[in-house]
Amino acid sequence: MKQGNETKIRILTVANELFYHQGFNSTSIANIVDKTKLSKGNITYHFKSKQAILEGIVEQRLLDIDGLLNQWDMEIIAPLDRLLRFCGMLIDEQDNLKYYGCPMGTLTGELSKNQPIHYKITLPMFKRFRSWLTQQFLLLNYPPEQSDENAMELLSRVQGISVITHVFKDKEFLNKEIKKLKETLHIEYGGGFIP
């Protein structure tokens, strides 16, 4: 119990990066051993299986997402500005997106196949964004159902841009599309809900 939590975090940090960069299936425990400079036994002590590591990562990511969304809620007052900030996230992450794609999207693509771990792992992350986005549209006075529909559409747009940026390794495309998307948000939602 010396500094178990600290090494635990180190393992999660390293594994998260490896899973993101190489994919979950293509990352071995040995890879994690190398990069953490810890022993295989030590890692096993903290996480009994590879999937346990993945679950730990997602737990951490969910906390990060919640933290980010809460921060935006505090720093940004206008719902529309929050939506724009959401889109800006892709600009911030453009280098990662180019080389590795969306951390949630690519992980889902990998996990949703063969086994339904996906439901417990990647789906919750998407749900956080979905409900947060929905909340912003509610604040813009859209009815519940349409708020959710708008949220899903925005999620969809952002995912599409991520995929194409990743596939064609094209940051120019990303910047152009995000700019257009932001303009669309202004036009579509700038005035709030009009029945």
Add this chain to the structure above:
Amino acid sequence: MKQGNETKIRILTVANELFYHQGFNSTSIANIVDKTKLSKGNITYHFKSKQAILEGIVEQRLLDIDGLLNQWDMEIIAPLDRLLRFCGMLIDEQDNLKYYGCPMGTLTGELSKNQPIHYKITLPMFKRFRSWLTQQFLLLNYPPEQSDENAMELLSRVQGISVITHVFKDKEFLNKEIKKLKETLHIEYGGGFIP
């Protein structure tokens, strides 16, 4: 040389389905053996490695894509109708999309990580659609650069819808979004290019 080509096709067909349903990394040669009811040695005779199978699959898919696009070119005259037909593909494939995502998109997500096989494998498939879509916009009298931009945006939209449909296992979302997308195409491009 009895009927080598026939078994070759059988291997490709089965492997293609398995790679799509389970993912490339999670599919073993043994899986292919089971499903083809061929021996492991026989498969090795036709394809010297797992990656060779993948390359064979992509070769086949490229032919399929070209065939499909040529068919559309022949059957459908108006470029706008061709774009609508392109969107309709997602409706046709909605069950597969729900459970396994876009065949090109999910494969890219898997392969683009760790190794750059991706450039030779999945990128060409995307490029076919990109240039075909670009061609349609050119026929609508859009300038070359904007034609390509429109093509990329449409690709992006469609990929986004695929991802979200897959993540949330939501066919209702897909149908609604495709309907909206088609309407948008009508409005945006229905009149052709206006300088």
Add this chain to the structure above:
DNA sequence: GTCTATACGCAGATAGAC
């Protein structure tokens, strides 16, 4: 062309010393 049998490495999981 198709099969069986085998080699070899690496992955993940486990046991136990310090």
Add this chain to the structure above:
DNA sequence: GTCTATCTGCGTATAGAC
């Protein structure tokens, strides 16, 4: 808590008989 050592299965690739 951290380490080294070992077990076991599965994965790909190969050799060779028919």
